[in-house]
Structure formats: C-alpha cells, structure tokens
Amino acid sequence: xxxxxxxxxxxxxxxxxxxxxxxxxxxxxxxxxxxxxxxxxxxxxxxxxxxxxxxxxxxxxxxxxxxxxxxxxxxxxxxxxxxxxxxxxxxxxxxxxxxxxxxxxxxxxxxxxxxxxxxxxxxxxxxxxxxxxxxxxxxxxxxxxxxxxxxxxxxxxxxxxxxxxxxxxxxxxxxxxxxxxxxxxxxxxxxxxxxxxxxxxxxxxxxxxxxxxxxxxxxxxxxxxxxxxxxxxxxxxxxxxxxxxxxxxxxxxxxxxxxxxxxxxxx
Numbered sequence: 441x442x443x444x445x446x447x448x449x450x451x452x453x454x455x456x457x458x459x460x461x462x463x464x465x466x467x468x469x470x471x472x473x474x475x476x477x478x479x480x481x482x483x484x485x486x487x488x489x490x491x492x493x494x495x496x497x498x499x500x501x502x503x504x505x506x507x508x509x510x511x512x513x514x515x516x517x518x519x520x521x522x523x524x525x526x527x528x529x530x531x532x533x534x535x536x537x538x539x540x541x542x543x544x545x546x547x548x549x550x551x552x553x554x555x556x557x558x559x560x561x562x563x564x565x566x567x568x569x570x571x572x573x574x575x576x577x578x579x580x581x582x583x584x585x586x587x588x589x590x591x592x593x594x595x596x597x598x599x600x601x602x603x604x605x606x607x608x609x610x611x612x613x614x615x616x617x618x619x620x621x622x623x624x625x626x627x628x629x630x631x632x633x634x635x636x637x638x639x640x641x642x643x644x645x646x647x648x649x650x651x652x653x654x655x656x657x658x659x660x661x662x663x664x665x666x667x668x669x670x671x672x673x674x675x676x677x678x679x680x681x682x683x684x685x686x687x688x689x690x691x692x693x694x695x696x697x698x699x700x701x702x703x704x705x706x707x
Contacts (some may be wrong), residue, residue, distance in 0.1 A: 447512050459569060467505035478509065480518040487520055499523055531688055534657040535649040543650070546643035553619065554639040556605055557632055561655035563601045565663070565678050568629045568652035570595060572619060576612035579605070593679040660689045 447468065451461045474489070475482040483506050490499045500523060507519040535543070540562065547555035560571055570586050570593075578584040579602050584595040609618060619627040633652050640650030656678070663674045675686035 447509055450512055457569075463501050464505040464508065467502045468509060470502070471506060478506075478513070478518065480520060483510075483518060483520045487523075491523070496523060531657050531661070531691070533646075533648045533651070534654055534661060535645065539645045539649060540658060543640055543643045543645050547639050550642070551635070551639055552608055554635045556608055557619065557635060558639075558655060559601060559605070560597075561652060562658050562662075563598055564595055565656050565659035566595050567656060568632055571652075572617070572627050572629055572632060574618040575614065576609070576616050576618065577614040578618070579609060579612070580614065595679070596677065657689070660686070664689055 448461070448465060451464055456464075471478070471483075471486050474486060486506070487499070487503060490502055494502070503520060503522050507522075510516055510518040540558075544555060544558055547558060557571070560566070560574070561568070566584075570584070573586065574584055578595075578597060582597055582599065582602060584597065586593045586595060612618060617626040619632070621627050621631055629652070636650050636652060637647065641647060660674055660678060663677060664671070667673050669690060671683055671686050671690070674689070675683045678686060680686050
C-alpha cells in the first residue's frame, strides 16, 4: 500500500464527508499524474499550473488537499501558501420561479423521477449527496437524519411533499433507497446531476441553473422570503454551521446590483 492509499484511509478515519474525501482523492491523483515525487518544489509547480487553468475556488481546494497530505506524511515544511479568494457577496445561477415551474411541468409529464428529484431538492434544501441517501423511512417519519463529520443533521420534509409523492413512492420499504437507477441500484450523485441537466435542456431552462445545488439555493431564497428573513431558522434548515454562510442569500445577485446601480446613477 502506498502513502497515498494510507492517506485516503486516514481521511475516512477522520470521518470527513464523502465530498471532501472525493475532492482530496482527485487532487492527489491529479498531482501524482504530473509529478512522481511529493515535495515543495513540485507542489509550487502544480500550483502554477492550476493558476493557469483552474478557478480560484478549485485551486484553493487542491492546495488544501496537498497541505493536508504534507501534514499526514510528517513533512509540514513542504506545505505551500494558499491563494486569496475574494468573498462572494451574492448567489448566482439560481432558477427563477418561471424556470422552476417550467422544469417541474416538463419533468412531471416526461420523467417522473426527475420531477421528484427537483421537488425534493427545492422543497427541503438538502444537498444532492443527502438526497441519494434518502430511504423509505423518511416518508414515514417526515424527516431524514444524515451523519457527516461526526455530526448529525436533521432534514425536515414538508407534509405536502410527502403527500404529493405517495403514489410515486408507493410500496417503498422503510430501508429501501427512494431514488434508484435504471438498474435498480441506489442513484449516484453524478447520475442525478446528469438527469437534471438533461431534463432542464429539454425544458428549455438555462443550463447554468440546472445543477443540484441550484435548487438548494432556490429553497434558501424562497424560505428567507417566506419567514421574513429569519436567517437563524433558514440556517437550521440548511444545516449551516455558521450563520454567515446563510446570510449570503439575503444579498442581491450581481445582475440585480448592476441594474440597481444603472437605475440610480444620476451624478
């Protein structure tokens, strides 16, 4: 077993989320596809390569993974400096009400599974990785309990969503996954994302808003409006550990900021 394999085992023992482990795995795989040895010189060269072809957020994730690996192998002196990322002050690429209604209507008529994927994402604010873990019991209890990083998150499921979906999920056993692939296996996050992209394209909805996390954003924005900007409550629904993360949904989008500036500029 290589140190790389040991590192992945270590990440699992730390009870990191599947998404985090997947990101670290890809980062190390990409690094070692370009360099045969891990050292600071190669890490810096990798960073320069990233800067030339990756977005800032991706670069930051890759560097974090390398530095985590440096600590793991007992060579913290090989760690490299992170890049600064400007704090995002708004949320972009969120479907509007018309787009949400359009994709739901199209999916309801042509792809029932995609329809309920959208409804559950937008109706609960859950992450796609959480949705693929839902089981029949959640429709009985009205909630789902997810474990990540040693913590438990309670996801509430609205009564109307449970009632509306009864016919589609009829016969689901308590321990059976709600969403299955065409082969009868649990639906993967990748397959779910591909379904959303496909149904959005057919419905004529902007492709940039047809990703799973866009519907989590949609839920957050709708809930903030419905609760009179009760950030604490919406933060609880979303499972945010820091309320500042939720506050971003109260900010105007870039387009809204530009339009407001253009409308008000008179000096």
